[in-house]
Amino acid sequence: MSNYETKEHDVVVIGAGGAGLRAAIEAASKGLSVGLVCKSLLGKAHTVMAEGGIAAAMATVDSRDGWQTHFRDTMIGGKYLNNWRMAQIHAMEAPECVIELERWGAVFDRTDDGKILQRAFGGHTYKRLVHVGDRTGLELIRTLQDKGVHSGIDVYMECTISRLLKDDDDKIAGAFGYFREDGRYILFRTKAIVLATGGVGRSFPVTSNSWEYTADGSSLAYASGADLIDMEFVQFHPTGMVWPPGVRGLLVTEAVRGEGGRLTNKNGERFMWKYLPEALKDDYAADVKEADAWVHDTLSGKLKTDYRRPPELSTRDNVARAIYTEVTQGRGSEHDGVYLDISYQPSSRVKKKLPSMYHQFKDLADVDITRGPMEVGPTMHYMMGGIRVDADTAETKVKGLFAAGECAGGMHGANRLGGNSLSDLIVFGRRSGRGAAAYASNLTSLPKISESEIKEAIEELEAPLTRTEGLNPYQLQQRMHEITSTCFGIFRQEADLKKGLDLMEDLKEQIKTVRCSGGKLYNPAWHLCRDLKNLAIAAEAIGRSALSRKESRGAHSRLDFPDTDEDQGHENTSIKKDGDRMQVSKTPLPEMPAELKDLLKKKEATHA
Ligand SMILES: Cc1cc2nc3c(=O)[nH]c(=O)nc-3n(C[C@H](O)[C@H](O)[C@H](O)COP(=O)(O)OP(=O)(O)OC[C@H]3O[C@@H](n4cnc5c(N)ncnc54)[C@H](O)[C@@H]3O)c2cc1C
Numbered sequence: 001m002s003n004y005e006t007k008e009h010d011v012v013v014i015g016a017g018g019a020g021l022r023a024a025i026e027a028a029s030k031g032l033s034v035g036l037v038c039k040s041l042l043g044k045a046h047t048v049m050a051e052g053g054i055a056a057a058m059a060t061v062d063s064r065d066g067w068q069t070h071f072r073d074t075m076i077g078g079k080y081l082n083n084w085r086m087a088q089i090h091a092m093e094a095p096e097c098v099i100e101l102e103r104w105g106a107v108f109d110r111t112d113d114g115k116i117l118q119r120a121f122g123g124h125t126y127k128r129l130v131h132v133g134d135r136t137g138l139e140l141i142r143t144l145q146d147k148g149v150h151s152g153i154d155v156y157m158e159c160t161i162s163r164l165l166k167d168d169d170d171k172i173a174g175a176f177g178y179f180r181e182d183g184r185y186i187l188f189r190t191k192a193i194v195l196a197t198g199g200v201g202r203s204f205p206v207t208s209n210s211w212e213y214t215a216d217g218s219s220l221a222y223a224s225g226a227d228l229i230d231m232e233f234v235q236f237h238p239t240g241m242v243w244p245p246g247v248r249g250l251l252v253t254e255a256v257r258g259e260g261g262r263l264t265n266k267n268g269e270r271f272m273w274k275y276l277p278e279a280l281k282d283d284y285a286a287d288v289k290e291a292d293a294w295v296h297d298t299l300s301g302k303l304k305t306d307y308r309r310p311p312e313l314s315t316r317d318n319v320a321r322a323i324y325t326e327v328t329q330g331r332g333s334e335h336d337g338v339y340l341d342i343s344y345q346p347s348s349r350v351k352k353k354l355p356s357m358y359h360q361f362k363d364l365a366d367v368d369i370t371r372g373p374m375e376v377g378p379t380m381h382y383m384m385g386g387i388r389v390d391a392d393t394a395e396t397k398v399k400g401l402f403a404a405g406e407c408a409g410g411m412h413g414a415n416r417l418g419g420n421s422l423s424d425l426i427v428f429g430r431r432s433g434r435g436a437a438a439y440a441s442n443l444t445s446l447p448k449i450s451e452s453e454i455k456e457a458i459e460e461l462e463a464p465l466t467r468t469e470g471l472n473p474y475q476l477q478q479r480m481h482e483i484t485s486t487c488f489g490i491f492r493q494e495a496d497l498k499k500g501l502d503l504m505e506d507l508k509e510q511i512k513t514v515r516c517s518g519g520k521l522y523n524p525a526w527h528l529c530r531d532l533k534n535l536a537i538a539a540e541a542i543g544r545s546a547l548s549r550k551e552s553r554g555a556h557s558r559l560d561f562p563d564t565d566e567d568q569g570h571e572n573t574s575i576k577k578d579g580d581r582m583q584v585s586k587t588p589l590p591e592m593p594a595e596l597k598d599l600l601k602k603k604e605a606t607h608a
Pocket of ligand 1: 017046047208210217
């Protein structure tokens with residue numbers, strides 16, 4: 001008798017964040033049977049932590065906005081490495097997806113005349129982020145969850161998928177996993193799978209990401225034969241908490257700067273002016289007077305303005321490098337960060353606009369942000385790279401396998417703009433659900449799964465519990481963190497990358513013999529044994545891709561190649577599995593249609 005239960009669905013969605021929920025709702029709306037699997041509780045996915053907002057050119061606050069400007073901002077932010085078709089679909093469909101959320105019950109902040117309020121964010125030309133204070137992710141999840149449970153979706157909570165299964169025809173046939181509480185096994189038989197598992201943040205020691213971010217989606221896809229792209233582009237958010245140590249890395253939302261927060265070093269210098277790229281200087285306020293006028297207008301509700309943005313609203317990669325440089329050159333704050341100050345504004349406004357930040361600092365650091373500055377520093381925040389997908393359907397190279405949200409690559413190029421992830425989730429969550437449903441509807445029966453593959457999946461999961469020799473998973477995780485932070489961090493160079501990759505080879509061997517004590521009941525060490533394999537795939541992919549890109553672009557900064565190289569701007573870095581080896585290659589960007597090139601030209605002329 002088999003020691004696993006079996007469930008059957010037309011479509012299985014792995015991940016119940018914004019992307020997964022939206023995909024599941026869409027697939028269910030086509031009349032299919034949908035299973036939604038998540039390794040935390042429903043409603044607790046990482047999306048719930050999102051703060052600042054959803055980027056969508058609604059033009060409710062600034063009528064000059066439109067999808068064309070959003071598209072252009074996204075491409076400029078991504079240093080033109082984005083999949084243009086994804087960026088176009090995203091910019092065009094984000095507003096209707098926001099309206100859809102509103103119809104399903106989301107209550108966004110409002111302008112005085114009752115329209116959806118939008119706030120400024122780094123790299124966005126106009127005020128564009130639809131938000132609910134600094135708790136936008138909560139509203140998004142609450143709304144989608146509510147809609148989802150009324151759509152007839154079967155939800156499997158606290159269930160981790162450890163392997164994807166294919167049939168003899170090499171197409172998706174199912175997924176195997178276990179329930180976290182007691183380790184009992186479950187097999188999903190299905191026609192199509194949507195991966196929506198989020199990012200890879202836990203491969204770095206300082207991160208804003210939740211415990212769920214163990215690179216499961218990208219690693220499952222890689223193991224099944226899908227390509228990963230642009231894994232060198234790791235976004236370090238400039239503002240994470242730096243003190244106390246227990247909360248180091250926790251996000252300080254960009255909304256603080258969007259609402260007028262000022263960055264200063266220990267000498268009180270507002271240093272961001274020194275770091276604005278020459279080509280983009282015209283986009284930003286020329287001096288403190290102009291920057292303060294922008295804030296003044298925002299505060300007084302005179303929302304339409306021709307003032308240029310304060311320098312603090314430069315893109316994330318740029319601000320993160322600036323802070324890192326200030327600290328390493330000795331101008332950092334007491335705990336190796338810099339100061340971020342919003343306390344010059346009325347305390348009631350700060351509490352209204354940034355309630356979570358107020359409580360986060362008060363409760364965790366005993367700092368009242370209405371009375372003094374916060375201390376902040378860079379934290380690993382987002383993975384721009386991920387599973388390569390078709391822009392229109394979200395299908396990967398593997399038949400029947402789809403991906404959306406942070407685990408998918410292409411949309412954000414070399415650097416993601418704030419707010420563009422939540423919009424990515426709803427736009428491509430919807431598209432992936434539609435794509436998977438269309439694919440599944442064309443199959444007449446569930447593909448077959450061989451019993452030997454299931455046996456292998458079980459043996460792999462149980463091995464760490466039965467070994468008598470091998471290292472503890474926490475020791476191995478610490479080694480990996482040392483490698484990623486010292487060799488694959490904000491600034492990179494060949495010697496470090498090569499050293500890191502050599503160390504990763506040893507680490508991978510050690511992970512093969514990882515060992516833990518106890519049983520399967522409530523055993524986090526056992527979960528980590530499995531996570532390590534996925535984290536190592538992500539870390540190696542980051543290192544190999546970073547080594548292969550011999551230029552600096554967006555979030556990828558090479559000390560030995562500090563300039564951007566025009567030629568390398570025409571290719572993505574691709575990773576694929578070749579037996580036991582990870583193969584890196586370059587693939588040309590798809591050709592952009594002339595009318596979209598024209599859209600970019602205006603900006604390029606001024607910012608070439
Ligand atoms: C603090 C913070 C604030 C942010 N604020 C913003 C913002 O304001 N605007 C913005 O655009 N972006 C923001 N981001 C980024 C954004 O929140 C994320 O990129 C986005 O929520 C990812 O959503 P997702 O649906 O791809 O994945 P998630 O929401 O992370 O969902 C992943 C799901 O996959 C499940 N899962 C993972 N692995 C497995 C497995 N093996 N088996 C089963 N289930 C699995 C998880 O349990 C979870 O349900 C923020 C990020 C952070 C960290």
